Amino acid sequence: MTIKEQQDTIIEEFSFFTDWTEKYEYIIQLGKDLPLIDEQYKKEENLIKGCQSKVWLHAEHRDGKIFFTADSDAIITKGLVSMVVRVLSGQSPAAIADAEIYFVDAIGLKSHLSLTRSNGLLSMLKQMKMYGVALKARGI
Amino acid sequence: MTIKEQQDTIIEEFSFFTDWTEKYEYIIQLGKDLPLIDEQYKKEENLIKGCQSKVWLHAEHRDGKIFFTADSDAIITKGLVSMVVRVLSGQSPAAIADAEIYFVDAIGLKSHLSLTRSNGLLSMLKQMKMYGVALKARGI
Amino acid sequence: MTNSEPITDSVLDIEKIRKDFPILQTKVYGKPLIYLDNAATTQKPRTVLQSLETYYTQYNSNVHRGVHFLSQQATEAYEEARKKIAAYINARFDHEIIFTKGTTNGINLVASSFGKKFLKAGDEVLISAMEHHSNIVPWQLICEEKGATLKVIPINEQGELKMDAFDELLNSKVKIVAVTYVSNSLGTVNPVFEMIQKAHALNIPVLIDGAQAIQHIPIDIQQLDADFFAFSGHKIYGPTGVGVLYGKEKWLNEMPPYEGGGDMIKNVTFAKTTYNELPFKFEAGTPDISGGIALGAAIDYVQQIGAATIQQAEEEVVAYAFDRLSAISSLRFIGDAKHRSGAISFLVGNIHPFDLGEILDKQSIAVRTGHHCTQPLMDFFHIPGTVRASFAFYNTKAEVDELVKGIEKAKRMLE
Amino acid sequence: MTNSEPITDSVLDIEKIRKDFPILQTKVYGKPLIYLDNAATTQKPRTVLQSLETYYTQYNSNVHRGVHFLSQQATEAYEEARKKIAAYINARFDHEIIFTKGTTNGINLVASSFGKKFLKAGDEVLISAMEHHSNIVPWQLICEEKGATLKVIPINEQGELKMDAFDELLNSKVKIVAVTYVSNSLGTVNPVFEMIQKAHALNIPVLIDGAQAIQHIPIDIQQLDADFFAFSGHKIYGPTGVGVLYGKEKWLNEMPPYEGGGDMIKNVTFAKTTYNELPFKFEAGTPDISGGIALGAAIDYVQQIGAATIQQAEEEVVAYAFDRLSAISSLRFIGDAKHRSGAISFLVGNIHPFDLGEILDKQSIAVRTGHHCTQPLMDFFHIPGTVRASFAFYNTKAEVDELVKGIEKAKRMLE
């Protein structure tokens, strides 16, 4: 699936929720399910420190694609992280570099990507795209 | 006349004016009439510097009374100065020290005695009372 | 205590009071707003907003030096506000009230100006482990500039200052003590009377960070005998952008000016500038005229209700909250001081404060989460942050009940 | 020109615009207010007051770091205001816009922070003879602290900078040039484009005091290429207590922080504090949230009319005023620059400006008298002060006529 398709699928999934409780319960469940990042990657250099929560991000480059694993100490952030990973992991550097992430907004968690929070999610997204840009520049 | 009587007389005089123009014309006339302070006393140490206008004040002590002469570079201030001099000059140190000057307020030129102007008149009045206080303290 | 018990808010006619605050009638996500973030900023009564409106529609004008009518009216109102504040904290002189931008600005003023005059290499500045960043960083900056050392009064597990350590730290190298009256993170009320007395016994002046005290505790500054006392208007029902630094005349006269510019000078030539008298020496530039006047209106409002009444009402609602929150399983308080005021910090099980805050928000309950600008304090407790509910006299026990219900719901979702 | 001629205010529908400003409908001493003290502070359109009211009744909350709804709304509105201001002056980055308390605060920030990093003994700071105290005293303070020297660009009798002297004074010892775009006392518009170019040729940064420019002249900060540009919100139809310092990212990044406290840090420990990124590094403490948002509303208002239209309308009314005032016998202008904007200073015969101001006030005409915080400039002209009438786009030619009549009456009374 492309980045766009992944996002549209998520938005579709969320359209079934009738209230915020269901939506959040789902995100929290995602957070709980997220395969923990390999402990060896949960180190200082992979840490993205937001004002409220921490995010760890690890990237691997294989077969012209980038694979992400990630974690957060806050569960809702972790749920969102897992969705962003689902959307971007396994895509090409170019696709990641150019990706426009609109699903967070569309499912009503816009604030998590606004500067006003200065939390880890936005910084993680920036970091992911930076990987994309860097590898794309190297013509990979 | 006592300080109170002097003030009441001024207030009475002003009660005849029907509009601000007449009142100010009178004050301006007073300003023009004020016998200039003796040039020798118009020196730095007698200068009271307001934010807007300058006032010179000279005090002499004779026969248990204080006599003031004064000047200002602004004519309306000078008019007011002349009235204050009329009220306080020739009075005893004790009377001056304890004097409550209410006429400026009563004739509607209150702003000239408010801190908001930080002009010379208020400082001059303080200075005059200080002379009174100082001489009274020395038991004169 | 359960929800079905009758809820009385005794000292105040709280429903009437809530009507004075327009924002308390609004809804968030379709539900009535429950505002428990008062330590961050307080809401404003109608009279404060009216004073802004009246100022701008009837007499807005630059103050001081102005001959014309509007300027005089504005100056009088602005200086009247200063008088009100001086009277409210019982300052000896009106000119001991310096208008600032807020607590942070006031503390920076003292750190820089006092520091420039009185601090030198080898000297010490004494703060505490529970200070807000605004009462840490300004001292770090000036200590670094002057080669002085910042010393820290430690706290115990309850979040109280260790007074024996304070006694030891207080020595003749200390040039100033700067402590908060009330901790914004823990709600601890510090023994500032005692600390000031002890410092004064060694001729050491004391700055009190009053940001979380002014709105909760009646202040008699002469009785307290603090040398400096800083607070923010926005935390005592006034507008943002204005605050107060009280300083003893003696110190303010000895300190050099902080910022230079209009209003703070008596005479300027390129060769030599002489400074204006207090309070203007420390008020460079056009002040926040409307802010100062509106802060005066806020003080009027508070005085009308009565600082002691406010304190009593708040103590009641805080005690009730403490009681109700204690009943939540796996909730633990961060900070458990004997003397406390305003804010309650807690954590629930292993739930991240950020998650709890978000689920409370969705239930229209506004609390604050995070380090509350007291990172060293969070480091002390080895936590990333807390959830903090902070109260004002307009908060009700019914709101506390909603908070408790909200936390229970969040627990079910997050645990 | 006489009073009976038809009066047209062509570029603007001025009667409609005046209705936007509630205070312009008020009376002073029973007569319609004629407000010609706009250089001191401007009046506020209804939309600015509405933005304050909406803020406080609907979403007042502390900004940044807040998880809850109100806090996010407040933060968004506040940061949106920053964006508006950045766009209005065409800054490259939003984070080059630092919210301050006003021009004075902004200049002090630069003087202190730039000075601490870049000034040392023997260096020079270059200002001009027509600067406002707010662009003199901060430099005197830092020069004294650092052992640097303050140099002054002289002016001619018309109140224009002597550009040949500027060329001579500009040498490699100069570490920063700080000049006003428009003189608040004389109305002189300085050749700042040329000055900035010349300074940059020697790698010397330039601070522009924009206090009297922002409301009169369209600013494209990238074209102007100023390194710093400071202005006050209250002079561009915004509230008191808030202002803006524009700084080039490069300089702001190199400069140490000014004040310490909440929001300006990334990480605080007692051992080491790391500072937040721009713009927050320079914004310690709770900002003037409502002030920033209301300043954004003022910028919206100005943009809706158009900066160029405003300039044109003002030039027209200023030219008319100049013309009408010239006809008054024994009136002499103080400052007679070729390029001018906003303010007109004058004296009449031997009448003390204070007297003239008072008699004008009694006729409900608000002008300012005195030294206008430019004492060295007054010393240059050997005068105690001037009478200054200063204009905004809402002033009419009819008001100018009233001013002229008022002066004639004052002359009759005072001469």
Ligand SMILES: Cc1ncc(COP(=O)(O)O)c(C=O)c1O
């Ligand atoms: C040229 C100039 N610079 C600086 C200032 C100071 O502005 P503020 O008092 O708003 O800080 C003024 C305002 O009087 C001014 O006219």
Ligand SMILES: Cc1ncc(COP(=O)(O)O)c(C=O)c1O
């Ligand atoms: C204890 C304490 N000190 C200082 C401050 C800083 O106040 P302001 O941000 O209004 O300058 C606060 C406010 O958060 C506080 O709670």
